[in-house]
Amino acid sequence: MAKLNKLDDIVALCKRRGFIYQSSEIYGGLASCYDYGPLGAELKRNVRNAWWKAVVQMRDDIVGLDCSILMHPMVWKASGHADKFADLVTVCKKCNTRTRVDHLKEKDGNHTDEHTEHVNIDTEQDKAFDLSKKVCPSCGAVGQFGNPMAFKLMFETQMGANVDDTMTLWLRPETAQGIFVNFRNVMDSSRVKVPFGIAQIGKSFRNEVTTKAFIFRTREFEQAEIEFFCKPGTDEQWYHHWREFRFNWYLNLGMKKENLRFREHEKDELAHYAKACVDVEYKFPFGSGDWQELEGIANRQDFDLRQHQRGMRTMNAWYETRDVTKLQLKDESEDWVKGPLSYFDDETKERYVPYVIEPSAGIDRSCLAFLVDAYDEDEINGEPRSVLRFHPTLAPVKAAIFPLVKKDGMPEIAHKIYDELKPCFSTFYDEKGAIGRRYRRQDEAGTPYCITVDGQSKEDNTVTVRERDSLTQERINIAQLKNFLRDKMGL
RNA sequence: GCGGGUGUAGCUCAGUGGUAGAGCGUCACGUUGCCAACGUGAAUGUCGUCGGUUCAAGUCCGAUCACCCGCUCCA
Incomplete structure (x- = not known):
């Protein structure tokens, strides 16, 4: 990564x-x-x-x-929780380090009271804690602790x-x-x-x-x-x-x-x-x-x-x-x-x-x-690209639909595809700017598939489907898009 | 809470008491026909917040808020 x-x-x-x-x-x-x-x-x-x-x-x-x-x-x-959901903490007067009382060790090396159980706020706090022999884990000072304070952990x-x-x-x-x-x-x-x-x-x-x-x-x-x-x-x-x-x-x-x-x-x-x-x-x-x-x-x-x-x-x-x-x-x-x-x-x-x-x-x-794990940077034709390689199940947007350019009837076809896919997948439509930029923007969002309507679409009802990770493109018939995406993503 | 650091445009940052800036991004128009193109134009800032010093504060002082690193932990 x-x-x-x-x-x-x-x-x-x-x-x-x-x-x-x-x-x-x-x-x-x-x-x-x-x-x-x-x-x-x-x-x-x-x-x-x-x-x-x-x-x-x-x-x-x-x-x-x-x-x-x-x-x-x-x-x-x-x-x-009502009694015990609180940590009892004391502060070293010398170095100001805060330590949980039950984590303190004695001077002669005796074991800590390693009870993971939280302490009872009311009784334990009042009880005079003998911290005189305890050692500060930070600076090593002995018995230099302030009165233990309880922190209520419930709102x-x-x-x-x-x-x-x-x-x-x-x-x-x-x-x-x-x-x-x-x-x-x-x-x-x-x-x-x-x-x-x-x-x-x-x-x-x-x-x-x-x-x-x-x-x-x-x-x-x-x-x-x-x-x-x-x-x-x-x-x-x-x-x-x-x-x-x-x-x-x-x-x-x-x-x-x-x-x-x-x-x-x-x-x-x-x-x-x-x-x-x-x-x-x-x-x-x-x-x-x-x-x-x-x-x-x-x-x-x-x-x-x-x-x-x-x-x-x-x-x-x-x-x-x-x-x-x-x-x-x-x-x-x-x-x-x-x-x-x-x-x-x-x-x-x-x-x-x-x-x-x-x-x-x-x-x-x-x-x-998942976010951190999916993040990656690679190169396309010498240009750096940042991409989120989300599993399709987790990807915020499953498919983006673009007209290659904003004319010649392409936006209309793309819109129609968008409307058809919308009920099944979380999708995104974009017709602005260069196609390369639109691809990269989707890479950054982790969108696994980009569907592009081009000049050929009008002729034979096919579009290209571009895959986020491999960057490969496949021509798919518009009528088969839904099933194609379903199969590919296992949804 | 304590110690250390940070805070200026959406993002990354420059600005060392004297008119708030750059790059990227965003938006519009044109161009463009498959991987961050180009041209022209545009928008955007309580300089984290509040107060003080000063003729003048992004810059100095104080307080405060938030974030990061450590102490702390456990979903």
Whole structure:
């Protein structure tokens, strides 16, 4: 890949071509927020649709879901986010470096408290942390830390217009909980049987301490998540199924193999509820480590459904205070296996709480990766050309239609073709300027095919179809265009 | 949040206290018959924003916003 080795280049490309803009730019921008332009909106839609098609439409064992972003506060109490979704961070007074408290090491080399679990905001912050023996990883100073600060990672908002009866809610920090919360609904209404999955695409919000690298880590972002429910004991096999399935999804959409890899999570890196977790990483041309996560696939066992069973048992306490920070989640019942979120297998007459494999992908990240991966520069007759080699499925525009020149009836024929293709493909019509320039413009947008009406078209009803990558041209009968493009693109 | 850097036309950038510029791109007209052609013409700037110093600020000072690199991480 040529030239796109700095994030700045990518940002400039995205803006220039209308893929991604800074949010609220005319007002100076808003940190960490971005808008998708004309081509970007198409690309993103195509990424979403490709995901949905692969995991819902083409599979018999997954159904879709589209939850609201606002949910009952108890959802986040039960999931653990309300108490624990915060990082406790301290600042070294000497060098001003900010470090997570649980990442600090002791002077004598004792191990860090490597719990990946987030800390409880209210209790832990007040607790006098003994940082006197901790070493700053940056400058090496010992015990020079300020008081630990907590960062609330969930966005708060108010529901209800009257001041008296407003309720504080959170914008969801992940789409997954909406799936767990609807587990029963889906089972009761769609005749699914374990093993099965529920898929959802949607926005999530996290008040990240630091955002990063363009649209790579933003506070508002879009997720594509599957919760795949399976019988305990079969989880290992499904975990491996999903690893392969999801990895291949990226490959099948044209992502270069050398830019993709798995990264296995170490045992001490795993959240307490996860039995195993692997990241699908992409080799972005920016950042320190290059390799950055696109998707995480985790074996969450039965943690979430059991937590929500506890949540359901806690509702009396909720009605008393209507404040999740003031209540404690009730313990599990003795026979939680038979709880409201358990599953009864009619064939084996067994009841159990299913295990869950969770492939959780970032749509925005994927878009960025596909964009970066598709970018290329080559030469035509000694002239440089920049081109986006998108897989046709992802290409914002599938075909552009041109009259070779703007006269002799060519525009009329081209327009007619345009009107015929429009209902089937996202297309673009252009009659302005030199033909070479029009081809190059489409190359820059990643359009796989350009259809040109020339003098011969009037004679024999054929047009040329020019291919983006090979630059070859083929004469095709106008009547066969639709099928030709369909075959070529596999749409 | 801390340290370092950046911010001038859609993009890339020049402009070192004295009338805001170039290249590319965009648009119009003409020409043109298959890979960034040519000619003529045109549009476009709160010089990131707010304030200060000065007769005069894109330029000096302060604040602020946004982005990039690092610390931080995990979709």
